[in-house]
Amino acid sequence: MLPKILDEKILPLIEKARVSNDPNIVKTDLPIWMVDRLAKKRKITEDESCEMVVTILEVFSKMWALSLNYHLTNVLGFFVTYAFNQYRNRFRKTEISETGELYLQLWNYDQPANAEFPAETWEDTNPVKAELEKLPTLTALVLSLQFDLPMKQNINQLLLWKLRETNHNVEIFFRELEEKRFRQRQLLARLSGMITRYTRKLYEVTDLNRRNWYLKQKKVWILRRARAYDRSFLSEREIAKLLGISRKAVRNHLSQGKHELRKAGKELLHYA
Structure with missing residues (x-):
């Protein structure tokens, strides 16, 4: 009725x-x-x-x-x-978490830092790999957790040891990590979809006022997608809790690691 x-x-x-x-x-x-x-x-x-x-x-x-x-x-x-x-x-099916802190993208690719890279790509072409191997293992682990970098075997072993030391359930941790990646992919897909939608509408309409409105909305969604790319995968607090160290120690490791990468002159880091 x-x-x-x-x-x-x-x-x-x-x-x-x-x-x-x-x-x-x-x-x-x-x-x-x-x-x-x-x-x-x-x-x-x-x-x-x-x-x-x-x-x-x-x-x-x-x-x-x-x-x-x-x-x-x-x-x-x-x-x-x-x-x-x-x-x-x-x-009704859109329940996307937008929590997190700003992060630095660790490579100058179109793909976000928390995207999944095939192992062979990481081994052969990723410029971060060689620099991470030069860092202390704990520093490399902190960087990997905050930016969701693929981990070498020694870094992964340290993570497993730290999880057990801090009484974290390893299986639950990695399951939640995958769920977090999935939500991030959902968010990025939704934002990219909105940008595509407004781009299509710009091609379809001729009215100047409507075109200006669509263009304004497209810019808004582009900005939101950029912010989504620029969020930490894991926050300093989460990393500190996982590794059983203080947030100050986490910040020190991040500062040291990023300083060493910058010093290498590879231009691996760029701010959002």
């Missing part, structure tokens, strides 16, 4: 669009009205509101065709219900 919504300023525009068979009359105002109605019933963020407007615009032709099956007395109820369904489908 659709809710009956009559007393709305948008209704005359819908009626005019129907009479003239020109949905473009209402294409700008209707998605915004739908999201405003959605926001009255759901606690949605400004980012989600922007995403929903774009989502509705993408399916507008299909939605408009379906709406023609409803009388004007019910059509606003249809649009509200449609917005709720789109919101549920868009966000």
